[in-house]
Amino acid sequence: MIFTKLKLVNFKSHENTIIDFEKGISVIVGENGAGKSTILEAISFALFKQHTAKKIDDLVRNNADSMTVELEFSSNNREYKIVRNKKSMLKSSIYKKTSNDGGFVHICTGDKEVANEIRQILDIDSDLFLNAIYIRQGEIAELVDKTSAEKKELIAKLLGIDSLEKAWKNLLPFISGYENQLAELKGKLFNSDELKEEYSKKKAELESLKDRGHELEEQIEDVTASLKDISESKRNMEREKEIYDTQVNNLENEQKTLAKLENDKHVVQENLDKISEAEEKITRLDKYVSKLEVYLDFEKSVTSIQRLKKDEEEINNKLDSISNQKAIVNDKKEEYNKFLASDEEINKLNNQKLNLEKQLATAAKMEKDKKELLLHIENERNDIEDFFSRTKDKLADFGLSQDTLAEVEHFNQIEEVTNDYIVEVAESIEKLSGDILSKKESLVEFKQNIKAAQKPLEELNEVDNKCPVCQSDISSDQKKDLIESYESTISENEKLISETEEDVRLFNQNKESFEDKQTKLQDLSKNIVEYKQKFVHLEDDVVKLNEIDENLESKEYISNKLGELILVIARERDAKESYKESYDAYVQAKGALDVLGSETESQYKLNQIKNEIDNHVTNIKLAINQDPHLSGDISPGELQDRIADLKQKNEEFNQLKGFV
Template sequence: MIIESLHIKNFKSHRDTYIDFDTGISIIMGGNGAGKSSILEAISFALFKQHTSKKIDQLITIGQKRMSVEMRFIVNGRKYSILRERTKTSSKALMKVKEGDQFHPLVSGDRQVTTEVQELLEMDGDLFLNAVYVRQGEIADLIEKTPAEKKEMIGRLLGIDSLEKAWKNMKIVLDKYKDKKLRLEGKIESFAELKEELNSKKEQEDNFKIEIKTLNREIEEKIIETKLIQEKKEILDKRGLEFEKNQTLLNSKEQFREQLEKTKKDLDWQLTEITRKEQEIDKLKPKLSRLEVLKSLEEKGKELKNLNKDKERLINILNDIERFEKILTDNEPYYNDYSLLNNDVNSLQYAKDQFEGSRVLSQQYTARKLKVEAKMNEALEKTRDALEKSNHILNTHFTSVEELETHLSTFKPQLEAKLQKTSKNVHEIQKELSNLQVKNQDLEKPIDELEQVKDRCPICKSTITPEKRYELINDYQTDIEANIVRSNDLKEKLMEIEAQKENLDLQQSKIQSINLGILKEYLNSVEEDNKEIESINSNLKELQEKINILEGIEKDIKVKKSQIDGIKGKYENYISVKGSLESLGDIEEHSSHLNEINTSLRDLKKKISVLMDIAGESIENLPEEIVYLEEMNQKYQRLLGELTQKDALIKRQKETEKLIQETLEEIEDINKNIVELKYNEKSHERVKNEWNLKNEELNQLTGKKQLLNGQLDQISISIKELESKIESFQKYKKELNNLKDFLKLLNFIRDLYGKDGVQKDLRNISRPLIEEKTRELFERFNFEYSDIKLDEDYDVTIYGPTGESSLDMISGGEKIAVALALRLGITQVLSGGNLELIMLDEPTIHLDAYRRQELIDLLKKMSIIPQMVIVTHDTDLEDAADNILRIEKEKGTSFLVES
């Protein structure tokens, strides 16, 4: 499978990321947490809907409602497209195949798409990830981990760990069926007890049936006795009800008669009172004739008083008007002068307002000028300091930024070239030292073997003489010593070059601290500040002319205001009196109104005289006389109202007398009915008690029968259950035999999944395949190794020019080569040998600097796999890349940086 493109929307931290994948090595670069590994997870999600989140909803970007992953890829020369979408509540999946120039739908739905991908790739999601996806630290683990840990890791990749898990889970299933077997055996053992219990229950059933039959006879006899008493009781119940009904009605009529007697007595009293009130009205009527005359006389007196008040008020107003007119005449010249001066001040104030802002603006410009000058001086000081520091670093005496820039444009490239050359020399010497170390290790091994075997060549196994043996050891030793001498020379040279490199690094670090950009910014700032100061000076000159005019206006306003203050009192007196005079109204209108009041007073006095003659008697205390007569009138009116009830009371009196007579007749008829009933309450009570006693006895017998029937039903149910259990005994026996056979089968299956079963077979089958694929990779990588062997624990043994070696016996670079080849060999086996894609997640993690460099060198040479995707934050891997994809993250959103 070759991936062509990937488009992810709202997937984890990726809002909208589109990636075109090419063949060769594609490096996905970015810092920790930038969202690199999410790209590999999106590929796994698109193909198999597999992900690392606890819940699938957590794949959706926070704050978004929908996410989607769309991937295009090639398998066996055909192009396919997969789209998976997800919301909080629903999902969608669609797979298409390209026919001609267009993609056509192939299958839809999550499960159907996943099944189609599995059939197309001939592997499920777990196998795909184990085959194609090399997780963080796997290559380092193949070097550093113990044999047991490496065995567990390779077992996980091959899927053996799932067999181990199945073997462990089978024990849970076995334990479950063993418990069932024990329960069945217990049930079968209790069979004899069940038969005894059944016989006992049947005997109890017979006893209950006999007892119920006896009770039925007793109940029938008791029912006959109860019915006879009940008939007698029903007759007495009927008479008792009739007696109570008549007695209640009699009591009610007696109470009604008593109430009517009380009502009649009350009506008689009320009529007597009305006769008395008629007599009182006749006495009050002659005295009320004076009331209206006295009230009119009181009203005219009040009117006379109000007219006198109005007359006095008008006389005062006319006097005030005459006095205010004289004051206005005296102060009118001052009022006119004040108005003219005030108009002049307002005109000058308007002119002042036109120039008032000039003074404030001048102050603002002056303050701004001081700030700009301070800023310019600060920029100049910073420029001088930066230039001085640069001269100190470079040991120069430049007086301008331009001279410094010209010098750095030639000096920096020369320094970088020297540093690059020195770094290259250090790397070459380190590489040669490492090779010499490995050669010495390779030379020491045959020396040890020659010292042990004595008379046999360790390589060809032929017999050798002691002289030949000594000669070989001496040759090996001479080579080792020569290598040691060379190593010492190289180490001295390395120290010398590293010292030079350190000095160059220091110079470069110092030069990098020189920031020409900031120096230029300082100079630009000074230039801009100078321009601004010139503009401010020009504006200040214009403003000063306006300020001079403003000061002249302010002087004129001060003189005018002094004159206004001198006549302000007389002006205010004029305004005050004028307002008062206007509020008093017209003098002619007031004079006319005064004449009208004098006329009204003469007419009113005549009317009062007439009313006093009509009243006749003395009216010295008029208000008290009126109050007394009004109280008498209220009493008179109240008595007249009460007299209106006289006819209604007489009518009610006659109706009450009639009702009393009718009620007496009804009481007599009720008493006759009570006598005719001949009801005896004690006889009735005795019959009721006898009936209750018989009924209670019947209920007791019926309750006892119901209890016995319930117990009989319960025993019958128990008998049926026991018979069913006894009948199922044969079924339990048969089920137990079947269960024993099934347990044998489960134990056999569990043994198959065990370490000595399929696990062992799978290891034995996969081991030679992995060896074969890894051996092929040795040849394709041009390694010096000729063969590789894996024992039962997947411990590695390799064969090279020096013979057989373990991983511990070879150099760090060789370990990396073997580990990479072994991991790719496992991948080839899992993919069926048709490997087109491999994905590596942080392959250099947990490796030291030397081994990391060796792995990078190997990846640079790798061309045996059509497409390789590497996720890393290691910038050294960029040298191995055909394509570089940079991922960055800002404000929680990951995105692809355009290269």
């Protein structure tokens, strides 16, 4: 894996930093607190989302609302880019370059998806990366202090030896299985001669079975030919039997037909005698049957004339009603129109009245809103002034100078000095972190010095007059001087360790104090932003209060206008009431005309009825001319009796015709 480019936007102390890594070794140099470690932390954050802050929000630069880290690198001759962007939430994406000249193509998005993709690309996890590639400040001493077994384990992990051992263990079951199969195959090959002999026997048996099969196929062909001849003879015999059965059935049917014809001859003769008798009766009834239709037409015309006379009378009454209703409509039309105009004017005035009443109701609500708004403005102003005063006191307690606070008069100034103070505290924290790291490195050096002196000191105590370094002979005084020198070195380094540890404790104590102050200042900065917004809202409320005062000035004019409008509506309602009777009469007459229908249509129906009456009178005259017994004076009872008698004769006539 080779890093090619790193871009940081609002990441801790880096506001907008772009680093292009050239080929070869890159060295990052800078003062304590300049952001060297932050670059390595950004790489760790981009790859594995690993960081040293308490939470991701702490990685965002002060006074910034978003943060972005982009890392470009190559692995296995392929180029990739990781982007982690923090706004309201952290969004992670990874891209791959398809060609040298092409751009990056999106692969996936999401913490889990990106982590899985990185693990497949690099074939390492975050722990291995932190141990092998990225060693944090202060961890070199920890690596030096590890035991031989721990160092061996770490080096094996770095070189992939542990993976090879694991792969070898996993291969052992497969190797064992293949060895078993090899032994089994060798055993089978050992008996190969017996298998060949058995194969020859089986092959001979197969040839014998094939010969027997050919013989059986020839026998089957002979049997099939004999069966075909027998089937043909059977079909011929069945055809002859069918012909014989058909002739027998035909003879029996001819005998039955002859007997039936003899019986039908007698029946037909009897029917001929009855038909002759019926024809004589038909001749006698024919003169009566022809008169039935004349009598029925006569009765139908008389009944129709009676019904049409009633319809004629109803239509004449309807025409009279239509004429009367039309006269009412014409007479009341003018006052009807005045009623509608008055009603329309009242509706118009009522709409104006409703609009004025809404305006009055709005004004009343405005007065209520004004009281509530005044109270709200007063409370907000007191709260803001109290917060402003308390904030300046807190800043003074946190160590901000009184001269600086004396010049602060509004929210923009207090926000600016607070953010500047946060940056100052952050720089102090970063400086203390560098001092602590430096002290810890000194501690490691002091401990190494002690170890370097303890070993020859122990050897001096175990040997007589021998130098532990060059193994040359030394005198007792020289040995004593060496012992005192080593003991002095140990004592001095132990003292330095004690002093340095105390310094580290004090530095940590100061750092914790500054970090606590930083947290409180950040919370205070957020509150300042919140109250700054409240101050803006307070100014908006003052503008809204002025608008309410302007709108309330028109309330008295609206009230007077409403009173005048109520009087006008009352007068218009009295005028409308005077036209009410004529309006009702007009509406009733129009409704009646709608029910009665068209006058022209009624007149047309009356003419049709008169024509039908004339036609029926003509039919009656024709009937009287055809039968002298009919006259215009015949009673209904006598007419019904004659028709009933004729119907009876007609029924008998039709029955006889049907029989014949």
